Amino acid sequence: MASTTLKSMRLGGLSVALLLLLVLVSLHLMSSAVQNSAELSRYFVPLLVVSITGMFILLGLIFYNSIRLIRQYVRQRAGSRLTLRMVALFSVISLGPVGVVYYYSFGFLQAGIDSWFDVDIDRAMEDARELGQSALGLNQRLLLKYTEQLLSSIDDQSESALSLAIAELRQQSGAVELVLTDPGGQIIAYANVDPTVLAPGVPDSEIRQQLRTGNDYVGLEHGKDELMIRVAVRDPLSRPFILQGLYPTSTRISGLSEKLELAYNRYKELGFLRQSLKWNFSLTLSLVLLFGVLSAIWAAFFTARRMVAPIANIAAGTRAVAEGDYDRQLPVPRRADELAFLVASFNAMTRRIAQARDQADRSQREVEGQRAYLETVLGSLSSGVLTFDATRNLQTANPAAGKILGSDLGSLIGAQLQELALGSPVLRQFVEILQTPLLNPNEEWKGEVTLFGGEGRKVLICRSTPFAQPNGRNGHIILFDDVTALIRAQRDAAWGEVARRLAHEIKNPLTPIQLSAERLRHKYLHTMPEQDARVLDRATHTIVQQVEAMKEMVNDFSEYARPPQMQAKPLQADRLISEVVDLYRGIDKEVCLDVSLQAGTSQIEADSLRLRQVVHNLVKNAQEAVAGQDNGCVSVSTQIIERADHAFFEMRVQDNGPGFSEEMLQHLFEPYVTSKPKGTGLGLAIVKKIVEEHGGIIWAENCSDGACLTLQLPVLCGTEEEE
């Protein structure tokens, strides 16, 4: 756009320059014409028209430019103020000297032309004319008298005598022509110096009129080569005669008269034309002045625009760069000055900025490519990946992280670590665990994290690795895997193996032991004295009982080792618990059983047989814990608890027994851990195993007056009641 402006400016400038040249040539020719150039004088008026038209066009151009400039100034266009200032400055600078020159030139012109005419010369010319007229008048008067005398001298009035007399008188007087007429103008006699001229010239009507009024006439006439004096007189003797004579003046008088007349006429004409001449010179001078002023103003516009255009372009270009247009290139002025250097520097700057922008774009595309690649990799990972910046704002979270933590982490990008804790219970637990490692920006951390949430217990292997951020501070990459299933599988596999070996190793000798004990009893019970028989009976009975117990234990092991064959179905937990608890009512009358089932019709997804086993174990253990104790009491309560968006079924079995020791609490759910003399130590291990298989969690704690076991299972949402 700026290039087009410059081009149009050049084109417009060339057109106006041609116009100026045309007007200048026209004015020059006008000036030549005014100075009496014969060839050009007839073109004066066309030249005047051309000049005035050209200047009107120039005036229109200046007016248009002025309006445009004022409009640009009002709109505060770039460069308009500078242009206006320069135009005003140039105009004032040019108007001053031109005005002074015009003022003095005008005065000199007027005075110069006036100086051609002097009062003394005027007087001299008038005197010369009067002198000439006096001389000629004297001559005329003499010839008038002389002609009267000639007419008086005619005596004979016959026609022939008159003709002869006239011819003689003409010759005598030296007249060119003598004509004798009657008062009516009828020619009576005629004589001419040229015999070939047969008829006299017709006198002027004014002469005839004067004669008719009774006055004589004398006047000058211009002959072919000389000045003539015409005289017409009436007869002093009152005869009806009029004598007209045409007398030549002397050659000297004629020549001097002619010269005087020419000079006087020329002087008179010049005097008359003086005013016109002043007008013409003044007009030409004024037009030249006007041309000069208009040219200067237009040149001021043109020059100012040309000078300001690069500055305005730079201003517009700077604005464009500020708005992000780095491809703007300005036309470099052809003249090698500071402005051209400035424009070239601006172009170099925008080029470099554009290159830098392109480079940044390429880098950004590469980064985005790498980011997309990374996101793809992260997205396809089964491990959860979170990144935090130095201020512990979540920067990245891959889909696996959200899946493992059960939250939409994508919507939490940018959130502070503490804000993540508000998302869900799982996230809250996770955040609490991450607090410490994230506070140490330069240390790696690795640990196992156990979370409990809507989906049950989860075990995560976490690793925190610091990474350097562009600002020089360290962020953190949190990498974690859900190893719940893996641990469970490993544990199950290990315990299954143990149970299987134990069952195998233990069960094999039990039957021979039992059979041997029964054979001893059968063979020696009746043969032994009564006292010994009682001992034997008791011993064998004990052996058999213990073997049975060991068989049961082995069967339990087998049960534990058996791979889970869950047949989970939605069921109302309260109904199932009620059925089981009812079996224990009245068994031990010393132990009260307090049942409070508040879960209502909420359902859980569980294998009813295995869940019954859990309830049996917990209630039975509690009863055994308070057995033999006064006021022993077991309470079984259920409720639905809400954590964040998830509902959980909670069952608490509490007794008012002695509670668990600290050491017991730590290993309570491990196999072979029991406080009962006859316990196998597998009950709570199996309970924990079943609860975990149902995605639940169980823990034990000491209450204010006894032990308390609490299990929580996820509640099914919107399921039908158990069929």
Add this chain to the structure above:
Amino acid sequence: MSGALRLLLFFLLLSLGTSAWSADFTVKEVQIELQGKRYLMSAQIDFQLSEQALEALSNGVPLTLEVHLIVEKTWHRFWEPLPYEGYLRYQIRFLALTGLYRVVDLQSGEEQSFVTRDAALRALGEIDELALVMQAELINGESYQLRLRAGLDIESLPLPLRPLAYLGTGWKLTTGWTQWPLQP
């Protein structure tokens, strides 16, 4: 500087001035007669000079009067040749020493002197039996006319006077075009 102001006023009055002139030249009479095989024209034109022209004349400025004559078809088409076109140019000049008005026929160079201006102008306005066109040059049955215009020739004025004559008042003296029937 009063001259400059007058000049400015002059520019302002330029457009008004052109419309202020008066046509004081009138064609009083035109007679066209066929003598032999040629049409002859006699005319009487009244040249009433304006005040400005009279002032110029009395100050020795020669005035040139031009009579433009055209014989053409009444319904003339511009591309058709004209049977006759001619100019009669006369110059009148006042001679201060002798007080005479000299009239020069610029075609023939003949000069005449008149004691009074009226006599000179009257003589200028009388055209006597000017040969126009041969009868044979005209088409029988076609309608012809003589167009005549007489006026002051500004281009023949002295150069300093011309701009004022073109732009000022009192100098555009012309009869305008007058038509006179000419029947072959």
